[in-house]
Amino acid sequence: MFRLITVIIFIQLLFIQPGISSDLSIGGKVHFYGAVVNSSCAIDTQSFDQSVMMGQVRTGTFSGPGSWAEPVTFSIKLENCATSTSESASVAFNGLADLKDPQVFQAGFGSGAAKGVGIGIFDMRGNQVIPDTQPLTKMPLIAGENALLFTARYRSVSMPVTAGDASAAVTFSVIYQ
Numbered sequence: 001m002f003r004l005i006t007v008i009i010f011i012q013l014l015f016i017q018p019g020i021s022s023d024l025s026i027g028g029k030v031h032f033y034g035a036v037v038n039s040s041c042a043i044d045t046q047s048f049d050q051s052v053m054m055g056q057v058r059t060g061t062f063s064g065p066g067s068w069a070e071p072v073t074f075s076i077k078l079e080n081c082a083t084s085t086s087e088s089a090s091v092a093f094n095g096l097a098d099l100k101d102p103q104v105f106q107a108g109f110g111s112g113a114a115k116g117v118g119i120g121i122f123d124m125r126g127n128q129v130i131p132d133t134q135p136l137t138k139m140p141l142i143a144g145e146n147a148l149l150f151t152a153r154y155r156s157v158s159m160p161v162t163a164g165d166a167s168a169a170v171t172f173s174v175i176y177q
Helices: 002-021
Strands: 072-081 088-095 117-123 144-156 170-176
Antiparallel strands (some): 072 144
């Protein structure tokens, strides 16, 4: 009798299980990124991993080493700023400096990289931010939200400039004063 009840339950489970599993789908993953900070402001989430679209620039734009392409504006947004803690902020940019011109970041990756060009970053006052150095400009903070404005420009580091990928990966740190 015990075996008969076990077989009946087993058979029912065989027929019920496919009905349940057909309603299930394969799941995915959710990654959560963030930090608890003890600073004057929090960096806006859209500023953490942003992409600055430099666009296409013709090789003929560059007349010689040191010549610049048109600027592209971007910003780093700070939120929930408390001016009682800090009155100003500056931003340091870090990345691979160009070997021929350490005033700009190396542009281009891999065998298809552009040659003879780097990327320079300028703060809101027009001062060039040199890769991997302490920033010169302190930007005043107001309570609440702040937008720290910057521009990026391609710069010829040698001639001739050849066409190719001219992307760069740069990180930033906000320094409060």
